[in-house]
Amino acid sequence: MTLVVDALSCARGGVPILTGVGFALAPGEGLVLRGPNGSGKTTLLRALAGLTPPVAGRIDAPEDAIAYAGHADGLKAQLSVAENLTFWAGVFGGRDISAAVEGFDLAGLLDRRAGNLSAGQKRRLSLARLLVTGRPIWCLDEPTVSLDTQNVARFGAAVRGHLDAGGIAVIATHIDLGLEDVQSLDITPFIARTERQSADPFLSGGAL
Amino acid sequence: MTLVVDALSCARGGVPILTGVGFALAPGEGLVLRGPNGSGKTTLLRALAGLTPPVAGRIDAPEDAIAYAGHADGLKAQLSVAENLTFWAGVFGGRDISAAVEGFDLAGLLDRRAGNLSAGQKRRLSLARLLVTGRPIWCLDEPTVSLDTQNVARFGAAVRGHLDAGGIAVIATHIDLGLEDVQSLDITPFIARTERQSADPFLSGGAL
Amino acid sequence: MSIWEYANPRKFMALSGAVLPWVSAAAAIVLVGGLIWGFFFTPDDFRQGSTVKIIYLHVPAAIMATSVWFMMLVTSLIWLIRRHHVSALAAKAAAPVGMVFTLIGLFTGAVWGQPMWGSWWEWDPRLTAFLILFLFYLGYIALWEAVENPDAAADLTSVLCLVGTVFAVISRYAILFWNQGLHQGASLSMDAEENVADVFAYPLWTSIGGFFLLFLALVLYRTRTEIRARRLQALVQRERMA
Amino acid sequence: MKGLLLRDLRLAFRAGGGFGLGLAFFLIVTVLMPFGIGPETATLARIAPGILWIGALLACLLSLDRIFALDWEDGSLDLLATAPLPLEAVAAVKALAHWITTGLPLVALSPVLAVLLNLPAEGFPWLIASLTLGTPALSAIGSFGAALTVGLRRGGLLMSLLVLPLYVPTLIFGAEAVRRGADGLDAATPLALLAGVTLATLAAMPFAAAAALRVNLR
Amino acid sequence: MKGLLLRDLRLAFRAGGGFGLGLAFFLIVTVLMPFGIGPETATLARIAPGILWIGALLACLLSLDRIFALDWEDGSLDLLATAPLPLEAVAAVKALAHWITTGLPLVALSPVLAVLLNLPAEGFPWLIASLTLGTPALSAIGSFGAALTVGLRRGGLLMSLLVLPLYVPTLIFGAEAVRRGADGLDAATPLALLAGVTLATLAAMPFAAAAALRVNLR
Numbered sequence A, B: 001m002t003l004v005v006d007a008l009s010c011a012r013g014g015v016p017i018l019t020g021v022g023f024a025l026a027p028g029e030g031l032v033l034r035g036p037n038g039s040g041k042t043t044l045l046r047a048l049a050g051l052t053p054p055v056a057g058r059i060d061a062p063e064d065a066i067a068y069a070g071h072a073d074g075l076k077a078q079l080s081v082a083e084n085l086t087f088w089a090g091v092f093g094g095r096d097i098s099a100a101v102e103g104f105d106l107a108g109l110l111d112r113r114a115g116n117l118s119a120g121q122k123r124r125l126s127l128a129r130l131l132v133t134g135r136p137i138w139c140l141d142e143p144t145v146s147l148d149t150q151n152v153a154r155f156g157a158a159v160r161g162h163l164d165a166g167g168i169a170v171i172a173t174h175i176d177l178g179l180e181d182v183q184s185l186d187i188t189p190f191i192a193r194t195e196r197q198s199a200d201p202f203l204s205g206g207a208l
Numbered sequence C: 001m002s003i004w005e006y007a008n009p010r011k012f013m014a015l016s017g018a019v020l021p022w023v024s025a026a027a028a029i030v031l032v033g034g035l036i037w038g039f040f041f042t043p044d045d046f047r048q049g050s051t052v053k054i055i056y057l058h059v060p061a062a063i064m065a066t067s068v069w070f071m072m073l074v075t076s077l078i079w080l081i082r083r084h085h086v087s088a089l090a091a092k093a094a095a096p097v098g099m100v101f102t103l104i105g106l107f108t109g110a111v112w113g114q115p116m117w118g119s120w121w122e123w124d125p126r127l128t129a130f131l132i133l134f135l136f137y138l139g140y141i142a143l144w145e146a147v148e149n150p151d152a153a154a155d156l157t158s159v160l161c162l163v164g165t166v167f168a169v170i171s172r173y174a175i176l177f178w179n180q181g182l183h184q185g186a187s188l189s190m191d192a193e194e195n196v197a198d199v200f201a202y203p204l205w206t207s208i209g210g211f212f213l214l215f216l217a218l219v220l221y222r223t224r225t226e227i228r229a230r231r232l233q234a235l236v237q238r239e240r241m242a
Numbered sequence D, E: 001m002k003g004l005l006l007r008d009l010r011l012a013f014r015a016g017g018g019f020g021l022g023l024a025f026f027l028i029v030t031v032l033m034p035f036g037i038g039p040e041t042a043t044l045a046r047i048a049p050g051i052l053w054i055g056a057l058l059a060c061l062l063s064l065d066r067i068f069a070l071d072w073e074d075g076s077l078d079l080l081a082t083a084p085l086p087l088e089a090v091a092a093v094k095a096l097a098h099w100i101t102t103g104l105p106l107v108a109l110s111p112v113l114a115v116l117l118n119l120p121a122e123g124f125p126w127l128i129a130s131l132t133l134g135t136p137a138l139s140a141i142g143s144f145g146a147a148l149t150v151g152l153r154r155g156g157l158l159m160s161l162l163v164l165p166l167y168v169p170t171l172i173f174g175a176e177a178v179r180r181g182a183d184g185l186d187a188a189t190p191l192a193l194l195a196g197v198t199l200a201t202l203a204a205m206p207f208a209a210a211a212a213l214r215v216n217l218r
């Protein structure tokens, strides 16, 4: 199981954002995506997760192997923390949630309504969801937003554990996660310049 | 113009969160609120902004002096960046937006739809809004979420400028903003302990 | 000691706990007594036959249905002005009772309408206004259910109750304008000409009294439950925060 | 104030802003009626005033959630509440924007739909007059309902439940005016009553709406 | 799958989940009609089948946004799309949950409202039969409309616009069955046609809805 990305081009709303992105990750390898605001990290991660089809290039990953966590939390405000986790566990094949609860110290919050959590508590819950998916490839978009230092460390430990168990992780972030020996990729060089050939059929060719 | 908070108690949804918070800020002084996730920073800032009435205690601030920026961005996805800023400038008395545009380097984005911005770009826009309010007291809840390092520095400069111009700022954050000589307050000691007397009439008194 | 003391949950629990058994007993006796008197010891009406006996359920239920809304209005005002929690909870507790009275009124009316007017339902002003009242009860209860923070729910429902009352009154007159109806006028007015015969009136008054006592007992009982639920919620939340 | 009104109008006219959808809904409900009720012209003409009024009312109702819900979700309402505008003015301006983008177009479209439903010619002036007088009340009452339910995720249906009973007087007087007008009777009385209801609503509702908003913002 | 169904049902029954509001809306629309149309029993009885069907249809319509919109907003839909369930199954399960929480209660309430509108006694069995057969189609078609508009902020009204024309066949056959039934005529033919429409919709709509969802998730 590997994740290979080759000459990938992505667009958002018809605007080319990234071109020629390529990397390969073997089991146990992580990749930290870096780049200034608006460079295209979210766009790339959504393409990896299969949500936005790429304009060109290739994403090679086993089917049904990717777990995605984006800017939004994906929580149901009306359900309790435990119900939220159990639901996602059920969707991904009924694993048990105790590891996730432990990994993000949610035991004390289990029967609080998700809507009443603070921003950081919500974020912890949505990260815990990754653990119950049991998926080997994690695509995470700024996972540490709103987390305090202790919880950032907890998250780092969770990623570490996932990689050590043979998982893969692609993480877009602006802060230091404290993960040594993890490669990092600056996506600035891949930002689509307008001079480059665009995929838009209305631009290619001469004047109309 | 000062901001004085005295023996303040705050509750959320009837649950006491903080008790006995007190501090005083003179013009030019900033305060960084610190505390782990779920400690009550958001709750305190909403009380300062006048959105949640406090359970007990006193908040002394001139009327109509506080500008609040919360976890949500407060942007209209359908309006352009310029329209969003102009609108808020109008609401707060028609100041001009050029300083805000410059302070957060929005010139290149002015006629993009706010809905098509990346997370960090949105955040910059919502911070720029603070500059157009012209209000002297800023209450900011994790303002640097999603910002890259360069933009965090920009934000730091904006706060510095605001303080130097005689403003006041109360900022909840988990990261280091690079603002020296600004006091910081850990709110952990103020977290409402259950042993303390609660204001809830349903808890006072013996068994029912 | 002022009357507002009883707005303290604990005081209220003590007082209501003491009177509740008496009120319940009185309600049972008066209600059952009134209904039996009405059903079995009054003559049949010369025009309506024995169907007239529905009056002992219908009229008290109808009168109570409007009175309960009025009581909710008063307690809502008390909450808005003096912020006594028991007052808000009493309004919350009364609403389903009032809704059930409204339903009983509608249902008995429908059953009565079948022999009297030949149809289960007529768009008569009074019936229609009653149906609107039912809708107001529904909305009020739904709002209580939907808002999670109890104090916010109390505030919002109180505002709704005030606005709703005004609109209910306007609707009543609007409906009169829209349709002049079939329904009985006031039969228990002070005007002796229009009054029903005494044989019917005495048991009717008794069952109205019975319905009122029943309402009182139910509201006390439900308010106590609401207070306990709130206390339980507060305790659970305190546990969790610890 | 003016800025807020302009912004709300601009938002409504922007793509995805929902302007025109109220109209389209009005159109479709009116067109669906004959499918449900059957095509006899006489029946349709008789019930046309009612159908038109109810269609307009539902179209108004369905667009109410844009008064506050979007501003709540993206945090603008928090900011507006801390802005130097009284919340009552915010509520009033937003109800006005709603009326301009929904009520007014409904009035303009109604004669066309009246033709579809064979409303007698005498009814047309009364239809337009009653809708012009009545729709502001629908927007004002609606702003109160929207304010009550603004914090709730699925507020739309609950809002309908709360608002529809409040619409009863407006509906009765409005439809009655058209009905009398179409029958050639005197329709001035219901119209005057309708105007009275509208004035009272316009005066009172911004305060009720602002009170509800304050509670929901806590 | 079962987990998803249970979650959706649980969400609907939770406080603020909107269960029962569809019913209340149905009730209110039916009650409002006479205010618009006038109180004459004969007229009302004549149009009762149409009013009841249109009321049920609108109540369904207004609760459609809970099929996908909330899951979209909080990001759950992104996650469901990457989960090991086919998106078609997700769409079908969500339409089923919608029917259980909206369509079924509507069927149960309809006889009561039929009494209010003086529907002749012969019409009752046909009313219940036609609604039972027709409401699943309303939910299925609705899930497609909801999927089409899921990414739009103010999708509710646009969705109504897209969905209402698709509801026309169901409405025609359903209301016709009740009308014939109430008149004592043979109503089996429209009922059979209604069943045909429903079956076809149930078979096709989950695929259409899933396709629309995929596009909107891009």
Ligand code: HEM
Binding pocket: C055, C058, C059, C062, C063, C066, C105, C106, C107, C108, C109, C110, C111, C112, C113, C114, C116, C117, C120, C121, C126, C127, C130, C131, C183, C184, C185, C186, C187, C188
């Ligand atoms: C569903 C149908 C009906 C409803 C909703 C209904 C509702 C009401 C209401 C609201 C009242 C007023 C009580 C008050 O506040 O004074 C009332 C009283 C009364 N109703 Fe009905 N009614 C219905 C059918 C009938 C029928 C069919 C009859 C008999 C012909 C009837 C006879 C009476 C009488 C005699 C009173 C007492 C009048 C008074 O004391 O003011 N009702 N009903």
Ligand SMILES: Nc1ncnc2c1ncn2[C@@H]1O[C@H](COP(=O)(O)OP(=O)(O)OP(=O)(O)O)[C@@H](O)[C@H]1O
Binding pocket: A012, A013, A014, A015, A017, A035, A036, A037, A038, A039, A040, A041, A042, A043, A044, B115, B116, B117, B118, B119, B120, B121, B146
């Ligand atoms: N729907 C859209 N249409 C056009 N351009 C878009 C759209 N969505 C995003 N963009 C643009 O695409 C670029 C990349 O956005 P993306 O969200 O991927 O950035 P990012 O690297 O995640 O930034 P951040 O760190 O701020 O989250 C940005 O310049 C953004 O303005």
Ligand SMILES: Nc1ncnc2c1ncn2[C@@H]1O[C@H](COP(=O)(O)OP(=O)(O)OP(=O)(O)O)[C@@H](O)[C@H]1O
Binding pocket: A115, A116, A117, A118, A119, A120, A121, A146, B012, B013, B014, B015, B017, B035, B036, B037, B038, B039, B040, B041, B042, B043, B044
């Ligand atoms: N509506 C509510 N009802 C009950 N408790 C709530 C409610 N909202 C928040 N809380 C609780 O109040 C506490 C303080 O929340 P708050 O949002 O102020 O924390 P915070 O310091 O801002 O945290 P973070 O850094 O995660 O944003 C948390 O424990 C939270 O779970």
Ligand SMILES: [Mg+2]
Binding pocket: A041, A042, A043, A141, B118, B119, B120
């Ligand atoms: Mg991003």
Ligand SMILES: [Mg+2]
Binding pocket: A118, A119, A120, B041, B042, B043, B141
């Ligand atoms: Mg916070």
